[in-house]
Amino acid sequence: MGFLALGVNHHTASVEMREKIAFNTERLLTLFEQTKQNQNLNNMVVVSTCNRTEVYALTEQPDDVLHWIAQSNGIDVNTLLRHVYHYENVQAMTHLMRVASGLDSLMLGEPQILGQIKSALALAKTSDNVSPQLNRLFEYAFYAAKKVRTETAVGEHAISMGYAVAQLAAQVFSHVSQLTVMIVAAGEMNTLVAKHLAEMGVAKMLICNRTRAKAEHLAQELSTRVDVEVIDFDQLDANLARADVVSSCTGSLHQVIHYAAVKQALKQRKYQPMLLVDLAVPRDIDSKVEQLDSVYLYGIDDLQAVIDENLSQRRQAALDAEVLVSQLASQFVINEKVQQAGEEIQHYRDYAEQQRIRELEFALQQLKKGADAEQLLTQLSHRLSNKMLHIPSKLFREAAKAEDPAHYEWLKDTVQSVEAHSREAKKNKYE
Incomplete structure (x- = not known):
């Protein structure tokens, strides 16, 4: 087949x-x-x-x-x-x-x-x-x-927004397993971000969405991989200090994360670093927060530039x-041919064993009837030799008639190699 x-x-x-x-x-x-x-x-x-x-x-x-x-x-x-x-x-x-x-x-x-x-x-x-x-x-x-x-490096460079955010978090923080992540808006983009970060093994995920049911649905998806907590949207500022990483993508016409809120969160965190990722257009995060010490702010354009470069490297x-x-x-084809050859060799060995047993049984029966042992052994060797050489002889004839002379030469070289090994084995036996 x-x-x-x-x-x-x-x-x-x-x-x-x-x-x-x-x-x-x-x-x-x-x-x-x-x-x-x-x-x-x-x-x-x-x-x-x-x-x-x-x-x-x-x-x-x-x-x-x-x-x-x-x-x-x-x-x-x-x-x-x-x-x-x-x-x-x-x-x-x-x-x-x-x-x-x-x-x-x-x-x-x-x-x-x-x-x-x-x-x-x-x-x-x-x-x-x-x-x-x-x-x-x-x-x-x-x-x-x-x-x-x-x-190869075909899978080493981030070429999706979700994966890029996760890799960015790994670069900014040395211990990903200790991070708390806040997901602001549970849309398609942020869902991918959340899944990538969960797969990386972050410690906790806070999901903040205007519609609580949608946040709870995402939380249920992630709950088998990470500790998840749903917070109401009006509690965003109050929980901001808990987050090491914030990914926001609301689609709102107005900013939802303000300079004053981030400044206050940093103070509560005793100025431990924060990574803020703004995937929204218009932007969700006040660009002035970039001026704050210990804050890393990345927008969608920043990530897209990284993705374009990474895609080039992947290509x-x-x-x-x-x-x-x-x-x-190519190696697979060779392996299949070797395996097939092994099966054919085994078939030929089985055939040879059947012929050997048949000839041996015939010879033993003749000995019991009083046949001459020397003559019987001579006949046995001739019959066995003829039967064993029938198939190789047929292959030689077919190869000689074939249009491709390389097959005939290969068979001839194989026989010569067998003869050489036989002579070497015989020589070693008597040395």
């Missing part, structure tokens, strides 16, 4: 199209159950995220996979064909490694996709939809992703990563 990668992503399809062919966990489990009897659809993994839906399968009929995606989502197959890409064998393996490494992501080098692929593999396994061979392909892709992450690192993935793909 060939290895197939088939799907759509943010490069080939609009959001509307990607939404039409997205799969959720419950539906996939049902679909996997339905495909168990189809040998062309019972060995596959489906990766479905907001930016891509891809099927990785070992199958003899790639068209069956294409039609399965179309039928499962009620889409005309010809419409799907205008957006879908597909790769086979080595190209499919290379694509999987690139995706797992974050090289094919909308946000270059992002690490989340690796976890999403691992989850997709685990889901397919729960439905007995993954053979050992398919599992080995994915494990190698995970190995490649780890190599890319550790041997440069991605070139190294692409080379590494190409090398690993």
Whole structure:
């Protein structure tokens, strides 16, 4: 069976199209159950995220996979064909490694996709939809992703606002695990900031939002990773001194964090440093607070400049990563050939052992009937030699008739190498 990668992503399809062919966990489990009897659809993994839906399968009929995606989502197959890409064998393996490494992501080098692929593999396994061979392909892709992450800088530079704020906090403060963070407004931008800081292991998170229900919803999301407290918006100034890091993004037409409030907070903190990040336009934080000692103020333009520079560095690192993935793909092909050769060698050894046992049993029977031992051994050696040489002789004849002379030369060199080893072993035996 060939290895197939088939799907759509943010490069080939609009959001509307990607939404039409997205799969959720419950539906996939049902679909996997339905495909168990189809040998062309019972060995596959489906990766479905907001930016891509891809099927990785070992199958003899790639068209069956294409039609399965179309039928499962009620889409005309010809419409799907205008957006879908597909790769086979080595190209499919290379694509999987690139995706797992974050090289094919909308946000270059992002690490989340690796976890999403691992989850997709685990889901397919729960439905007995993954053979050992398919599992080995994915494990190698995970190995490649780890190599890319550790041997290149493709994931080292912040290229999202949320991640940039988290990295900034790590640069300003030496002990991230002791930080208290205040999130002012629980919108999309600040939600990402909060999640990144929670993943870094800050000590406490204060969430301040005009609508308390929205703040409590975010608090519930974060509660498994960090100690969270929700405070009312009118209590912002009163709690400002508790925060080492403040990230504000309200969308208000007026400033919400004033010079006097920050000055008072610093006094209460005995002038321990504060990092203030203003992600809002118009700005939430009075720019004059930058004049205060022990205050670090960063605006959205400051962070965007950092992100642009980091993205440039990631793109440069991605070139190294692409080379590494190409090398690993070549190594994978070699490994597969070696493994296949090992299996063929084992088959030939099993064949040889069967012939040996058969000839030995025949010879023992003849000895019991009184046959001449010397003559019998001579006949045994001739029969065994002829049977063992039949397959190599056939290979030589086929290689000689082939258009590619390199294969014949390789066989000839192999035989000469075997003969040389045999002579050396015989020499060592008598020395």
